[in-house]
Amino acid sequence: MTGLGDRLRREIAARGPMSVARFMAIALDDPQHGYYRTRDPLGRAGDFTTAPEISQIFGELIGIWLVDCWDRLGRPEPFQLVELGPGRGTLTVDALRAARIVPAFAAAAALHLVETSPVLRARQKATLEAADAPAPAWHESLATVPEGPLLLVANEFFDALPIRQFQRAADGWHERMVGCEDGPGGALCFTLAPRPSPAATLLPAARADCPIGAVVEYGEAAESVAAEIGRRIARTGGGALIADYGHSRPGVGDTLQAVRRHRYADPLADPGETDLTAHVDFSALAAAARESGAAVDGPVAQARWLDAMGIAARAAALKQRATPDQCRDIDSGVERLTAADGMGHLFQMMSIAPQRLAPTAGFGSESRGPTR
Ligand SMILES: C[S@@+](CC[C@H](N)C(=O)[O-])C[C@H]1O[C@@H](n2cnc3c(N)ncnc32)[C@H](O)[C@@H]1O
Structure with a gap:
């Protein structure tokens, strides 16, 4: 895990799991270690081409x-x-x-x-x-x-x-969060907010007939x-x-995805080192x-x-x-x-x-x- 990984773990330890949007914002745009702030990611020698x-x-x-x-x-x-x-x-x-x-x-x-x-x-x-x-x-x-x-x-x-993400559970739509596994240097992991989020109900795709486990996104x-x-x-x-x-x-x-050197990667594995979209x-x-x-x-x-x-x-x-x-x-x-x-x-x-x-x-x- 990167230096940014440690920063994220400290924030999660202090404040609890963070939204996917906050995770993306820090991983891509942290002034010191953010992915876009620290490199030219384009082209054959980079991570992706446009x-x-x-x-x-x-x-x-x-x-x-x-x-x-x-x-x-x-x-x-x-x-x-x-x-x-x-x-x-x-x-x-x-x-x-x-x-x-x-x-x-x-x-x-x-x-x-x-x-x-x-x-x-x-x-x-x-x-x-x-x-x-x-x-x-x-x-x-x-x-x-x-x-x-x-x-x-x-x-x-x-x-x-x-983007923010919401996942359907039996009692409604819960925001998908990024947390941290127990133990020193525990890996970042996805988790759900404990209570349903009223924000999800405003999203057209977040319908009552969606199956349990369905994810909708809010940009x-x-x-x-x-x-x-x-x-x-x-x-x-x-x-x-x-x-x-x-x-x-x-x-x-x-649809959250990570790309590194033209290949898909784990979005949580190396924050600041992979493109997230x-x-x-x-x-x-x-x-x-x-x-x-x-x-x-x-x-x-x-x-x-x-x-x-x-x-x-x-x-x-x-x-x-x-x-x-x-x-x-x-x-x-x-x-x-x-x-x-x-x-x-x-x-x-x-x-x-x-x-x-x-x-x-x-x-x-x-x-x-x-x-x-
Ligand atoms: C995937 S690249 C696309 C580059 C270019 N448009 C192209 O087609 O080759 C994304 C671009 O958006 C910039 N960028 C990402 N997040 C941004 C933000 N929140 N505000 C301003 N620029 C941002 C990146 O630094 C980069 O220049």
């Missing part, structure tokens, strides 16, 4: 989406261009390169990166400088991004936010960010594109954004959105100027992003926009959800 790191086309098509959305909003000047959880900065750089087709877009943009990791902030700075991109302002959260028309992108950001932090995005877009105009893996309807099941409940994000007064398109499968945005045409154009090895890389990147048995269907795309705007690029009119 869509922008697989193919430049992903960020480029998002750049086209941003320009189109800005144009339909009436080309507001200035506007806040925000990425939540930008990783290495690859998506932002690819999007800005594609956006050069409309030079006025970059000229009107004030770039803001919401990133808690000092290691990744340094990496983003280097990526942006190498691409001659404008200098961004960094933020710990969306709250400090100045008001004004907002164009926002988040890829694999929401799945990193802490409180994710819903609050979606609500804030919706509020800002309803108030000042804008658009947000959210890509992540998750489900489009409230579901039952424990949970599937994103898109229906909950959509409801939060709609309740804030915005419209929601999707979610739709990532493969469908990329297809609608012209991934095949962009790959063909890139291949015209590529070596045979590069052509193979382009093809394999497209295949990985769109595979029906992989990222293409596991990942979903959803957009948040003002109610007055028609569905944003890549989303058909049938994907517009109900308005408030």
Whole structure:
């Protein structure tokens, strides 16, 4: 067990078991030992790879989406261009390169990166400088991004936010907690709060007909960010594109997972050393954004959105100027992003926009959800 494991055990010994959300928040975001605060976890040598790191086309098509959305909003000047959880900065750089087709877009943009990791902030700075991109302002959260028309992108950001879990028992839904086995250096373990939690009854999936042992999840932090995005877009105009893996309807099941060096791991075994994520409940994000007064398109499968945005045409154009090895890389990147048995269907795309705007690029009119 890691140094963070000792810290968690001490807190549990002093205060009793902690919620899964608190465990995730400490494991990922502890200022000294948290997973994201201490490393660049991306890429082959890291723990996992993301869509922008697989193919430049992903960020480029998002750049086209941003320009189109800005144009339909009436080309507001200035506007806040925000990425939540930008990783290495690859998506932002690819999007800005594609956006050069409309030079006025970059000229009107004030770039803001919401990133808690000092290691990744340094990496983003280097990526942006190498691409001659404008200098961004960094933020710990969306709250400090100045008001004004907002164009926002988040890829694999929401799945990193802490979730609470509740488990059905004979007498109701109990919060799932992280405790510690007895004895010195006892291993962390899951346990249930002694009494049923009234919070669970507010969750659509927590129905009385769920079997004993069923688990439902509540992405409180994710819903609050979606609500804030919706509020800002309803108030000042804008658009947000959210890509992540998750489900489009409230579901039952424990989706907390740990990944280390591209393999699944035990979520409790090495806190601070493994990536922890949970599937994103898109229906909950959509409801939060709609309740804030915005419209929601999707979610739709990532493969469908990329297809609608012209991934095949962009790959063909890139291949015209590529070596045979590069052509193979382009093809394999497209295949990985769109595979029906992989990222293409596991990942979903959803957009948040003002109610007055028609569905944003890549989303058909049938994907517009109900308005408030
Ligand atoms: C899985 S990585 C995704 C990186 C990037 N979007 C990509 O697609 O390559 C998650 C990103 O979100 C950041 N992050 C995680 N939790 C965060 C939080 N609570 N606030 C801000 N950034 C966070 C991480 O440091 C990292 O940059």
